[in-house]
Amino acid sequence: MAKVKYNYCKELTKGILKENPVLRLVLGTCPALATSTSVVNAIGMGIATTMVLICSNIVISALRKVIPSKARIPSYIVIIASFVTIVQMLIKAFVPALDESLGVFLPLIVVNCIILGRAEAFASKNPVLVSAVDGLGMGIGFTAALSCMGFVRELLGGGTLLSGTDTLLSAFVDLGSFRGLDFNTALESIGLSPMTIFILPAGGFFVFGILMAVVNKISEKKGLKRAVLSGCEGCPLASGCSKLKEDDAQ
Amino acid sequence: MKFFIALLVMGILTQNFTLSKFLGICPFLGVSKKLNTALGMSAAVIFVMLIATAVTYPVNMLLINYDLEFLQTIVFILVIAALVQTVEIVLKKYVKSLYNSLGIYLPLITTNCAVLGVVILNIDNISIYSAYNYGFLHSMINSFAAGVGFMLAMVLFAGVRSRLETADVPRFLQGLPITLIAASIVSVSFLGFAGLVEGMGLM
Amino acid sequence: MKGKDIKEIIKTALSLFLICAVSAGLLAGINGITAPEIEKNNLLKADETRRTVFPEASSFELSSAPDGTAYYTAFKDTETTGYVFTTRAKGYGGEIEVMTGINTDGTISRVSILSINETPGLGMKAKNESFLGQYNGKSEKLSVIKNGSPSENEIDAITSATISSSAVTQAVNEALEMYNLIMSGQEE
Numbered sequence: 001m002a003k004v005k006y007n008y009c010k011e012l013t014k015g016i017l018k019e020n021p022v023l024r025l026v027l028g029t030c031p032a033l034a035t036s037t038s039v040v041n042a043i044g045m046g047i048a049t050t051m052v053l054i055c056s057n058i059v060i061s062a063l064r065k066v067i068p069s070k071a072r073i074p075s076y077i078v079i080i081a082s083f084v085t086i087v088q089m090l091i092k093a094f095v096p097a098l099d100e101s102l103g104v105f106l107p108l109i110v111v112n113c114i115i116l117g118r119a120e121a122f123a124s125k126n127p128v129l130v131s132a133v134d135g136l137g138m139g140i141g142f143t144a145a146l147s148c149m150g151f152v153r154e155l156l157g158g159g160t161l162l163s164g165t166d167t168l169l170s171a172f173v174d175l176g177s178f179r180g181l182d183f184n185t186a187l188e189s190i191g192l193s194p195m196t197i198f199i200l201p202a203g204g205f206f207v208f209g210i211l212m213a214v215v216n217k218i219s220e221k222k223g224l225k226r227a228v229l230s231g232c233e234g235c236p237l238a239s240g241c242s243k244l245k246e247d248d249a250q
Numbered sequence: 251m252k253f254f255i256a257l258l259v260m261g262i263l264t265q266n267f268t269l270s271k272f273l274g275i276c277p278f279l280g281v282s283k284k285l286n287t288a289l290g291m292s293a294a295v296i297f298v299m300l301i302a303t304a305v306t307y308p309v310n311m312l313l314i315n316y317d318l319e320f321l322q323t324i325v326f327i328l329v330i331a332a333l334v335q336t337v338e339i340v341l342k343k344y345v346k347s348l349y350n351s352l353g354i355y356l357p358l359i360t361t362n363c364a365v366l367g368v369v370i371l372n373i374d375n376i377s378i379y380s381a382y383n384y385g386f387l388h389s390m391i392n393s394f395a396a397g398v399g400f401m402l403a404m405v406l407f408a409g410v411r412s413r414l415e416t417a418d419v420p421r422f423l424q425g426l427p428i429t430l431i432a433a434s435i436v437s438v439s440f441l442g443f444a445g446l447v448e449g450m451g452l453m
Numbered sequence: 454m455k456g457k458d459i460k461e462i463i464k465t466a467l468s469l470f471l472i473c474a475v476s477a478g479l480l481a482g483i484n485g486i487t488a489p490e491i492e493k494n495n496l497l498k499a500d501e502t503r504r505t506v507f508p509e510a511s512s513f514e515l516s517s518a519p520d521g522t523a524y525y526t527a528f529k530d531t532e533t534t535g536y537v538f539t540t541r542a543k544g545y546g547g548e549i550e551v552m553t554g555i556n557t558d559g560t561i562s563r564v565s566i567l568s569i570n571e572t573p574g575l576g577m578k579a580k581n582e583s584f585l586g587q588y589n590g591k592s593e594k595l596s597v598i599k600n601g602s603p604s605e606n607e608i609d610a611i612t613s614a615t616i617s618s619s620a621v622t623q624a625v626n627e628a629l630e631m632y633n634l635i636m637s638g639q640e641e
Contacts, residue, residue: 068465070465071465071466075468079476081476082479085480089480089484090487092491092494093494096491096494096498196572200572
């Protein structure tokens with residue numbers, strides 16, 4: 001059998017740019033909107049999702065020849081849910097502050113379409129190492145998109161940047177007295193206050209919309225298609241979607 | 251009784267599941283193009299939310315009884331997935347008319363984070379450490395309110411989108427960007443309900 | 454043909470069962486490692502939050518009021534320095550849980566917010582020291598005013614967040630009441 005050579009570098013970067021899960025494939029919009037109220041939250045969510053993505057991709061890829069095709073989806077769900085629970089327990093034990101700020105969206109990583117989507121579209125067809133790289137790339141892409149939104153929303157809506165860094169990182173590195181940047185006093189001195197609306201849900205939709213417009217513009221320049229709302233094409237469970245499409249076409 | 255009404259008002263208006271908690275955004279953006287599909291999808295969501303809550307409540311009791319709370323996520327998602335499949339099969343076989351109107355949305359619902367979300371939020375509130383300490387009835391009403399809130403958001407947004415179709419949108423905003431910005435404005439309008447529960451003297 | 458079907462069903466069920474069993478085992482193992490850590494975190498956090506209202510206290514002890522509600526007595530070495538009460542009130546976005554430290558002379562040592570879910574940038578400002586600091590040293594029943602400068606037993610509300618401010622004040626008042634109840638019980 002001819003050995004397929006994988007371009008690991010390409011598999012890694014495609015998730016970050018060309019096939020960015022949030023900005024190009026429009027997947028995982030719920031956590032993207034809900035947890036991007038600050039950069040630290042966004043990075044925390046990104047790391048948690050990336051961990052689950054890499055682990056589930058590795059296991060699913062390793063078991064791809066063992067799992068009978070009929071038991072595929074339930075098996076994937078069990079594997080993904082296990083890793084989500086593991087990540088959840090680790091975060092609760094070692095970074096409790098992050099657990100509080102992510103709240104219900106931590107267990108909801110289970111239903112993040114990106115993870116099941118990659119399992120079905122990539123890990124179930126490719127060997128272990130390249131699946132892990134794919135998971136890492138997609139995870140970085142997800143984290144980057146969330147951080148972009150978090151940066152804009154935190155700066156405009158809260159007048160701070162990287163606030164709460166200490167709570168996220170104190171378990172790993174000593175940051176000294178760094179607590180993030182706070183521009184509120186500077187703003188107040190010139191009679192301004194942050195635009196709270198950007199932290200509220202409405203601001204999340206708005207920032208996401210503008211970011212999509214910018215990404216679309218860049219994609220068009222590079223000769224790529226604009227991102228369209230595939231909505232559920234990413235999730236393998238969404239067989240009903242095709243029926244919906246027919247319904248729409250009528 | 252007051253608390254029940256408060257739960258309904260909170261779930262539907264002040265803390266709308268979709269527009270202020272960001273649960274169920276995928277279908278909110280994906281299937282809100284036409285009023286019919288929006289209605290069908292949200293009816294199916296309400297249906298599944300209620301059944302899922304009714305089933306996971308005793309299951310959670312069982313887990314707590316055996317000190318297995320750490321299995322919650324995995325058990326709940328499996329219960330929901332199995333439930334959706336069963337409901338689909340039963341409807342297809344026995345209630346053909348309902349299947350024709352709701353059936354096609356059912357497979358989409360397993361990965362709808364609103365369903366797992368409402369189940370987890372209910373369970374969190376059942377704990378004696380929580381401020382609310384939900385019982386079975388509270389959980390059911392909360393789920394119902396969450397579902398109706400989702401439906402309201404879907405229906406309103408379907409209306410907004412049908413107007414958008416004919417609007418002259420600048421090229422760089424066409425498609426998804428303008429849809430998201432419209433969602434943002436709908437979400438702003440829901441901010442107006444803030445304080446309603448307290449204002450009505452329900453809490 | 455029939456036998457093949459059954460064989461496939463068994464194979465599918467068996468592999469699903471195996472995956473579930475391995476997952477559950479793995480989770481149980483990791484739970485065993487993390488559970489004590491999580492428990493420790495919760496305890497540490499509880500003691501640490503109590504210390505935010507009594508920074509100089511060295512230890513806390515669980516006590517219970519005549520009406521059965523639990524509170525903590527703060528000790529500095531062996532001497533009682535005050536009492537810690539946890540009270541709740543309905544705010545704008547749900548319940549606000551407030552911890553109040555009251556010195557032995559009846560004045561408030563400090564107030565801190567345990568859980569709050571108000572509007573970010575508005576009601577959430579109740580967590581700021583500029584608001585909570587107002588309670589320090591007060592001892593009588595407090596009320597909230599919207600504008601003007603607050604007098605002795607008044608608290609200046611956060612701009613555009615009167616409901617949240619009132620809720621916190623209501624919770625603090627409840628703590629003061631509980632303190633008085635305990636004190637009157639001790640004198641008899």
